[in-house]
Amino acid sequence: MSETHALSALKCPLPASEPVLEEVAACHPQDLGAALGFALMRVGGDGQPDPRPCVLVAPKVWLRERGRPFAPGWSQKGGTLILVETMDEHQALWALEEALKSGAVSGAIGALAAPDFVATRRLDFAARAGRARAVVLRVGQTGGLSTARRRWQIAALASGAHALDARAPGPERLRASLIRRRDGAPGFWELEWDNERRAWLGSGARAKDHGQTHSLPVAARLANHGLATGKPRPAAA
Amino acid sequence: MNAAGRALGLYRGQTQADARARVPDLITAPADPAAEVAALTQLALWSERFSPAVAMETGPPGLEGLALDMTGAAHLFGGEAALIQTLEARLAKAGIPARAALADTLGAAWALARFGQGQRLAPEGGARLALADLPTEALRLAPEAVVLLRRFGLNAIGDLYALPRAGLARRFAAGKLAAGGLGLRVVERLDQALGFRSEPLVPVRAPPAYRAFQVFAEPVGDMAGLAHCLDGLVQALVDQLARDGRGARRLVLTGFRVDGGTTQIEAGLSAPLAQSAHFLRLLKNKGLEHLDLGFGIDALMLAAPVAEAIVLVQVGLEDKAAIADQGALAGLIDRLQARLGEGAVRMAKASGRWLPEHSQDWGPPVLGRAPEAFASEDRPRPILLFHPPEPVEAMAELPDAAPVRFIWRRVARRVVRAEGPERLGPEWWRQTADNHRPAPRTRDYYRIEDEAGHRYWLFREGLYEREDMGRLPNWWLHGVFA
Numbered sequence: 001m002s003e004t005h006a007l008s009a010l011k012c013p014l015p016a017s018e019p020v021l022e023e024v025a026a027c028h029p030q031d032l033g034a035a036l037g038f039a040l041m042r043v044g045g046d047g048q049p050d051p052r053p054c055v056l057v058a059p060k061v062w063l064r065e066r067g068r069p070f071a072p073g074w075s076q077k078g079g080t081l082i083l084v085e086t087m088d089e090h091q092a093l094w095a096l097e098e099a100l101k102s103g104a105v106s107g108a109i110g111a112l113a114a115p116d117f118v119a120t121r122r123l124d125f126a127a128r129a130g131r132a133r134a135v136v137l138r139v140g141q142t143g144g145l146s147t148a149r150r151r152w153q154i155a156a157l158a159s160g161a162h163a164l165d166a167r168a169p170g171p172e173r174l175r176a177s178l179i180r181r182r183d184g185a186p187g188f189w190e191l192e193w194d195n196e197r198r199a200w201l202g203s204g205a206r207a208k209d210h211g212q213t214h215s216l217p218v219a220a221r222l223a224n225h226g227l228a229t230g231k232p233r234p235a236a237a
Numbered sequence: 238m239n240a241a242g243r244a245l246g247l248y249r250g251q252t253q254a255d256a257r258a259r260v261p262d263l264i265t266a267p268a269d270p271a272a273e274v275a276a277l278t279q280l281a282l283w284s285e286r287f288s289p290a291v292a293m294e295t296g297p298p299g300l301e302g303l304a305l306d307m308t309g310a311a312h313l314f315g316g317e318a319a320l321i322q323t324l325e326a327r328l329a330k331a332g333i334p335a336r337a338a339l340a341d342t343l344g345a346a347w348a349l350a351r352f353g354q355g356q357r358l359a360p361e362g363g364a365r366l367a368l369a370d371l372p373t374e375a376l377r378l379a380p381e382a383v384v385l386l387r388r389f390g391l392n393a394i395g396d397l398y399a400l401p402r403a404g405l406a407r408r409f410a411a412g413k414l415a416a417g418g419l420g421l422r423v424v425e426r427l428d429q430a431l432g433f434r435s436e437p438l439v440p441v442r443a444p445p446a447y448r449a450f451q452v453f454a455e456p457v458g459d460m461a462g463l464a465h466c467l468d469g470l471v472q473a474l475v476d477q478l479a480r481d482g483r484g485a486r487r488l489v490l491t492g493f494r495v496d497g498g499t500t501q502i503e504a505g506l507s508a509p510l511a512q513s514a515h516f517l518r519l520l521k522n523k524g525l526e527h528l529d530l531g532f533g534i535d536a537l538m539l540a541a542p543v544a545e546a547i548v549l550v551q552v553g554l555e556d557k558a559a560i561a562d563q564g565a566l567a568g569l570i571d572r573l574q575a576r577l578g579e580g581a582v583r584m585a586k587a588s589g590r591w592l593p594e595h596s597q598d599w600g601p602p603v604l605g606r607a608p609e610a611f612a613s614e615d616r617p618r619p620i621l622l623f624h625p626p627e628p629v630e631a632m633a634e635l636p637d638a639a640p641v642r643f644i645w646r647r648v649a650r651r652v653v654r655a656e657g658p659e660r661l662g663p664e665w666w667r668q669t670a671d672n673h674r675p676a677p678r679t680r681d682y683y684r685i686e687d688e689a690g691h692r693y694w695l696f697r698e699g700l701y702e703r704e705d706m707g708r709l710p711n712w713w714l715h716g717v718f719a
Contacts, residue, residue, distance in 0.1 A: 030691040032621065037719025067717060068622055072597065073618035073718070073719075085581050086577055091576075159692065
């Protein structure tokens with residue numbers, strides 16, 4: 001994983017992922033794939049590869065409704081996955097906390113609808129105790145109190161240009177908006193999947209590789225004007 | 238048939254009409270062999286408190302029994318005579334009429350338990366003497382053989398001792414006289430009873446290699462008392478395992494109830510381990526409250542039926558942290574499985590098949606294995622897969638082209654970009670000739686992006702005109718990309 005390295009060249013890296021609780025929310029249910037891809041980056045090793053596996057905890061209903069992780073696609077985006085299927089959200093919270101504080105996993109993603117304040121606080125403590133990165137993956141509404149250190153909103157963007165075929169979808173792109181954070185100003189990043197480096201890079205990073213000088217990511221300036229949140233798109237008609 | 242029935246002169250094998258004629262207000266119930274076997278199994282498990290090897294004899298009707306291998310264990314219960322008394326007293330207390338006997342061989346004990354009038358205990362080497370006066374039925378013979386022996390005037394087992402074996406064997410050869418090929422194995426049965434021929438005992442469940450046992454003076458009926466003595470039990474088991482350098486892969490905690498039943502909880506471990514703290518936590522996670530104590534239990538057994546050698550890893554050469562992580566991961570998986578169920582924690586491995594829904598195999602997690610490469614890793618694959626695929630209504634400009642619009646979950650989406658098809662043929666070598674199920678069809682997969690930037694994996698099942706077979710090709714949504 002070298003995304004931080006690549007972005008630091010642009011003077012505006014994504015905040016490094018630490019063993020704390022973060023929240024990743026998909027703007028719309030259809031953005032869930034992008035949100036999961038982003039969450040995988042947040043729980044995976046940061047800079048140095050982490051040999052520990054990562055865990056996805058999801059209630060049965062969630063897996064039926066939103067789809068099950070597909071290992072061939074998953075292994076392209078992240079490392080080893082352990083899937084924990086629970087009967088309900090209450091069990092999922094318990095399993096997530098247990099996984100985080102065991103110290104055996106590099107990170108854990110919990111697909112939870114609405115964890116309450118106390119639950120998120122417990123998860124944050126567990127993440128720090130077990131040196132594991134925790135992500136609560138949510139869909140749509142992201143209100144409510146939470147102790148998550150960073151709260152992201154993910155929206156899929158039209159993909160980049162395909163190298164060979166103009167009509168085909170190219171590398172995946174997404175907009176990651178940091179709507180709340182404790183340690184700085186919010187902002188948003190536009191990321192593009194680099195299949196060779198196996199990482200989400202700022203869209204500008206690739207442009208720069210091609211000898212152009214785009215000033216991406218665009219977020220930092222806007223963030224100072226309070227325009228940081230991802231603009232909601234009208235639902236597809 | 239209960240004691241009251243016997244007192245009225247009824248006997249086994251009597252027709253129901255005869256019995257009713259003698260006792261008009263007789264209460265009868267149809268036989269339920271399955272329930273009888275279940276009850277006997279329950280009793281067999283309970284008997285494991287006396288011996289780890291308990292065999293069950295389900296037939297013939299009326300002669301059911303349990304066989305316990307007490308070799309070297311009788312002294313734990315105050316000697317052989319005391320053992321028989323204890324066993325009978327305990328069963329009588331639980332309302333189960335039973336007769337117990339002890340002898341050198343299974344055959345002799347069987348005979349003494351059912352036909353021994355006063356004597357229930359044959360001392361070592363005393364089976365020959367003890368059996369001499371018993372009727373020949375006590376040899377577990379087929380009814381035909383007993384009748385035949387009677388005709389020769391051989392009523393007691395002792396009468397057979399003096400006869401020449403060759404003649405006896407020839408006359409009662411297996412299968413010669415028996416109607417149903419049952420065999421009249423008189424010599425064989427006699428040898429088994431007297432210990433000249435071995436007879437294996439097939440236990441209801443394999444005796445655990447490692448077990449720790451705790452007997453209570455008074456029946457324990459509350460969880461607090463149980464949890465209290467669990468520590469000692471776990472420690473005893475761990476000591477046994479550690480002595481042999483082995484670790485448990487499965488733990489079974491069995492409580493022996495005073496009413497002749499058992500109650501148990503099981504927990505699996507993902508790596509062989511002998512650590513008391515982990516065992517305790519696992520059993521408590523599993524829920525001691527799932528033990529149904531009934532009127533109280535008077536013994537508790539913790540067994541490790543599956544144990545494997547603990548492979549010690551040389552720490553100096555490998556990464557210390559990685560080994561600690563492995564241990565922690567094994568512990569985590571055990572705890573999650575204990576609470577959520579065996580199948581709740583899974584890991585994918587490539588199955589070598591190309592149809593997407595079959596290309597991954599979600600099985601129990603395997604520790605210490607490098608992640609496997611999936612075959613299609615160079616081609617884009619969705620991150621989430623719907624199984625079964627979700628039906629969509631799609632419109633394509635050409636029969637063999639990517640769709641331009643599709644409706645999924647009641648929302649219409651306009652396709653902006655598409656790539657494909659990637660054609661996956663059905664796995665014809667797995668098909669069976671079955672006319673009722675439609676044959677699987679070719680799939681054309683498209684990677685599709687709609688105007689909002691969402692990326693989907695759609696496929697058309699069937700080729701126009703070539704695979705129609707009375708039904709038009711269908712469109713399905715199989716997954717979503719990042």
